[in-house]
């Protein structure tokens with residue numbers, strides 16, 4: 001039996017019942033694929049339902065605004081994904097008259113859609129022969145064939161894409177791709193792979209040379225940068241405060257935060273007080289938390305000040321839940337409201 005037949009047989013008896021597998025609507029498949037980038041399936045499911053309830057079709061999404069969309073996305077991270085979805089929805093509405101495209105060549109030109117997403121959608125919804133290459137597929141194939149290429153490079157992805165083209169032959173492309181992803185995530189797992197029960201163990205080069213854990217070959221670890229974010233949280237006696245929208249192109253673009261003073265190291269409350277642009281009655285509390293991003297460790301401190309009068313740009317604490325915030329700030333706010 002050839003590779004694809006063996007894999008599809010396995011898939012037919014082991015496939016996971018996931019909500020986006022009950023549809024071939026490219027809009028819904030696209031929503032699921034974007035949510036699942038960097039997100040675990042269980043968490044992704046909740047967001048998938050929530051997203052489709054709010055935006056059941058491309059027109060409802062195209063007509064939303066950044067704030068409403070980011071509110072739905074709150075807690076998922078990698079917020080540029082959501083902003084790119086809005087841009088894509090607006091293009092689809094204009095250029096494709098609200099019909100979400102399903103061909104690889106049309107999809108690949110849309111914001112936030114790369115080879116992986118275009119391959120997934122076009123194979124599932126349009127039966128196009130486009131093998132997907134994601135982390136699960138890379139791990140599985142690099143072990144099976146003992147591929148000594150460092151992952152995370154464009155050259156390596158191209159290599160695996162070509163290998164995928166050779167393997168996908170004769171199979172239904174959508175099933176093949178979903179089977180590859182399922183196999184990588186449930187059998188050929190990152191740490192405890194189920195080699196003993198694996199249908200490919202006789203052919204697997206890494207297994208037969210006792211080197212499974214050496215694959216895939218990874219780049220040296222990236223140095224994590226420490227950042228110190230000091231938030232000035234001013235609160236009036238009638239519970240009003242001040243927030244700002246992040247406009248820079250770094251992390252959390254377009255989300256909201258309290259007025260920020262970023263420093264190179266941890267800073268004392270005295271130094272924060274010297275930088276204040278508002279009269280305050282007292283420093284009422286200091287709360288600290290840490291938040292890890294892929295390349296940064298954020299040391300976050302909330303300096304809470306009681307002030308006497310609200311300025312023009314103050315809003316009530318109760319209305320904060322209308323704005324999208326990054327997760328660590330949202331956690332802080334949940335203790336305030």
Ligand code: SF4
Pocket residue numbers: 140143144187188189193194195196198199200201204205206207212
């Ligand atoms: S034998 Fe182990 S390493 Fe090889 S493909 Fe199967 S699960 Fe992956």
